Amino acid sequence: MPRFFVDAPLTAPGEITLPPGAARHVQVLRLQPGDALTLFDGSGPEWRAEVTAMGRSEVRVSLVTAESPQRELARRVTLAVVMPANDRMDFLVEKATELGAAVLQPLVSERSVLRLAGERADKKRAHWQSVAIAAAEQSGRTVPMRVEPVQPLPAWLAALPAPAGGEWRGLLSPRATVPLAAAAPGASAVFLSGPEGGLSDAEEGAARERGFAAVTLGPRILRADTAPLAVLAWLALSA
Template sequence: MPPRFFVDCPLHASGELSLPPAAARHVQVLRLQPGSAITLFDGSGADWQAEVLAMGRSEVRVQLHARQIVQRELAQQVTLALAMPANDRMDGLVEKATELGVAAIQPLMSERSVLRLAGERAEKKQAHWQGVAVAACEQSGRSVVPTIAPVQTLAAWLAALPPLGAGQRRWLLSPTAAQPLQQLAAVEATQTLVLSGPEGGLSPAEEQAARGQGFLAAQLGPRILRADTAPLAVLACLALS
């Protein structure tokens, strides 16, 4: 299978194209040569078959060929809203969630969050995680890149949520006073919003605030999963349903 590269510009029609810097670097790192086959995608849901025409010191020119619509997305849109786990676990969570088909990720800070970001540092982390999602799409064959939203506090995010619409559901991952996930997943929906807490869990007040916004408490089983494991378990369940 030809290597896949994301390009951050729209691909419209067959013809020659000078690759954007990021994609050009990837082609050069792989030491591809003129005549090499590659696949390009711009996040719109299609793959483009292409061929390397010329390699320069900083420029890579390619010839676009056939456009192919691909369907590798989940049957429903799943958004993960999660209190960011500490250390580098957020990187792995974004990567694996992208592979499993997440549509969007909302990084949050809750009362018990260890990782706290603001200002330029938060913006840099958001851009970094968006890059992690792009790389996971290149590897997994997805042609739609999940959106990594700006970091927010849980309180501000909950307050800004619109009312629930038709075909939408909201789940709060909680080990107490919760329905089994399999029971909740039996109800069909087109959009699912999953809220997951940090290492120490959400506070009782935060859980109550989430319930006030239409979240139903969901339980994943008798074991307590890590903050970076629980949302992935939900995604895996929905991907296989």
């Protein structure tokens, strides 16, 4: 059954006009009145719906019943990632959504290859959010991963409050001696991963001051877009 995100609140049974984004998906698939589909607005529930009218500029559907499937991770995970170069960030966003991350925080560090700011950063963030929504549609998630605005690593660290509510903070470091498997994540986790060249000594020190525990994934050097996904998979399985 086709499944689409709707950028508008879905609150009660009845007929609605789909917003342009969802309407285009329905039109591309050439769904017809009477065809069934699933809709979700990112708040948690998903709706069984039926197309009632198709037009060139308007698509109407009837919301039938709401369900609340449990497809989110038991542990809330935030990935704070110094952005990898080229198109690898798109891959990272897609796979992090599929694996269940709640939040992705794109960062710029001293050794960043990809540096974004201003309007260019805003456009990239909007693009990555659309990638996350598409991945949520495909994977069955009812709450798409949220992509935060791009920030410099020092500013992001400085604004972090003290860990609370059983939150665990992990830092992937080539200098670490404690394996990730020895960590003890709580009800939520924030994981910081560096760029292709790694974080500087000063950046790692600043992260430790904000409560991040340095861990290692082993003797192999993983790419900047591979390491956070490996961590996310482990966090999901260890919940």
